[in-house]
Amino acid sequence: MEDDVATNLRRPRVAIIGAGLSGLCALRHFSGDPRYAVIAFEQRDRIGGLWSYPYGCEEHVNAEETSPYYCRIYRNLHLNGPSNFQGYPELPFLDAETKAGIFPHHQLMTEYLQRYAKTHDLSSHIRFRALVTRIQPITENTTASALSHIGPCWELRITDLDSRDGMETIEIFDAVLICNGHFNKPYTPNVDSIQHFQGHVMHSAAYRTPEIFAGKNVLLVGSASSANDLTCELMHHAKTVLISRRGKYANVFRDQERFPSVVSVSPPLRFSAHHVSSDISSPTDTAPVSEEEPQGAKSYPVDVVIFCTGYTDHMPFLTPACKLEVSRGRVSPLYKHLIHCEYPTLCCVGVPRLTTPPKLIEDQVRYYKAVLDGNVLLPDRQTMMEECEEDERQRRNDGLQEHQRHLMYPLQTRYFPYLRGLAKDAGFEPSKQVDEKIMVHVIEKVCNEPYDFRKSRYIVVNDEEFVCEPI
Template identity: 30%
Template sequence: MRVAVIGAGAAGLCTARHILSRPETFHPPCVYELAQTVGGTWVFTERTGIGDHGLPVFSSMYKNMRTNLPKEIMFRMFCADHFVRCYFLQFETFVELVKPVMKEKTGSEVTWEVTTLDLRKQHRTTERFDSVIVCNGHYFQPHVPHIPGIEIFQGRVLHSHDYRRPEPFAGQNVVLLGASNSGLDISLELSKTARFVTLSHHGLPIPSPLPCNVHEARVLKRMMQKTVIFEDESSVPADAVIFCTGYEYRFPFLSPDVKLCVHDRRVSPLYKHLVHMTFPSLIFIGICQKICPFPHFDVQVRFALAVLANRVQLPSRKEMEAETIEEFEEKRAYGVPNRHFHVMEERQWSYHASLLSLAGETPLPPVLEQLFQATKLLRKNDLLGYKNCSFRITGLDTWEKN
């Protein structure tokens, strides 16, 4: 099979590695990458807004970012340096269109026409593939809610996607909207230079001690010229507001024929959050959120390739839809908002086990979940110090903290 992989970030490299390990089933993949190197959102650049070739800057990495998970469960050796030298990785290549084409003999199966533009040579190419695996990530299109009064606010307004370093906010009063990973991390970094940091969110109070110049507030309700007002009508002066409000899913290269729907941060029709129900040879890696990324990509790719190799027989379209609706309704019953359908958190481990069982693949080592949960508890209770901890994996289900 010929497979096109869109994106050479962590998910794309993982996909390429597994495809290369199955030469009896797959040709070497054709990996299209918009940037000049591998890494996707993990590649730091000082640039924000518009980057090379007049395209938006993809990376959301800031200068001093440190992962909030131990490297032992974050990074795998995917031979990225080797990939850089390989012919199948096409850098500075813009994917313009991915279009399904019905096979004439069957009338039901499809191949895929992928049209790309070489940004350096301005040369357009169309190639045919048996499958397309989308690994374009979901940390590049900021979600910015409208706040009444934002148009009259005289301070700086930006999304965490465009945050790079704390120095420009020295001596300022900064308000951050959202207290998930980026909101918490950036607020702690800003506390070292800013005069005062306000973390606005709708969750429970943060249990960990915070720096003395960081305090919590309710959700931002409206903005004045130099002040912001929260839901409880309290207010603070503000020189800058940073939206740490997440990202939207975007697949602008997909033909309308694909009939992919993105509504309220839910991508459909996807089976198991990754396989297109109408076109099972179109696969999306990394849609899920709040997961342990690298093992998650590994599991999804192994399942996806088992589907493509016919080692996994998918249920009927009706059965796939029913299973997806059941999952959706179950999450709603637990109070999960519709927009969080792809949020996994604790469910990720049973999800991984299910995919690997269906694919007949080796389960993940239990130590990954153990270390993930231990770090989560450390982070909850000690935001200021947990990143200074170090760990060592000693076995499939054992680890130690150094």
């Protein structure tokens, strides 16, 4: 097939927003192709994105995104997937056989990304301390784009954070890959009576270490992975760990002999000044703050409330002209959860939830590059929009909510077919059957055995079989 990129008079300029797990993968694929001129913009002074745990972050838990102390992980965090899934194909995550298949500490991910960047000389293509503040499509004179057969050029406004006066520049790019992750803006739900609580309220984004909660009564709200991890840590330090969660995994810590300091408090919650209870209608906003325990259902003393309720997608640099709606768990319209239907020269990498991030990112980047290369022809705008609408309709019929627009569960019917489709269309090898089997096994253990699932090691026997053995 004729290569559309090669026929252009100049190299397409590609901008990548972010130099974390997604951004580095995108940068590696585009910087390795001399047909493209690519640059990544990173607002901090280092690579790594989410996986960076900078010195001083424990004292600056609410640091801004551009701060050198900015962090979104905790000191003892280990990955939710074994090392088999954590690297990119051309550079193994762990070489030592004795470490293969473990659930690595976050520092190993940081070291891997640094090694990945050094191996492919990626830092020379990264502009550090560069904050992208605006992205705007150029819809007039579209023939000026080297990729005009796909979509428009893009105008980016970039602030130099190291300049004394915050110097701004404007640059034009033929394509933009948004790789800023979705763990930047914490999501905190509305709880009617929380205004009456006089203790400390925080989001898990500000959690770093368990020791500072020694002797306190801590309430964790939410059922995501962070809630499980914090429960497992705090039960050894806090006086009591109260957990409030919904769904089929609400009672995974119900064994009182094993988890004597963990207590479940069923939502909805009602707060007073220093207590919480369940199954009682919340007081009105005008109700007086009371020092007394809530009456009726059993109540519990609480000193700290930690919301482990995830994050909302955050792309503040997009202008209304971009025609991309961004909210909690939903970026729309994205064809194949990746490519802007209206303006296909813009894509958002890593949006789908409940995935193996490196594999998802690698396949999405390879697919999108195949689009820009001219090796994958996209449907027309109307067809892409119709596919997005059909996907949303099916999700509503399955009982999924608006913020689950990109949830890739069940794995067998959503995630694996999604990856196979990308591989088939773009002409690269799909996942091995053994990788799919391991992921299904891991997800089940994460949900059902949050205290124990990392105490296993996954050994690949062949392309179809694996062994899970205790450590």
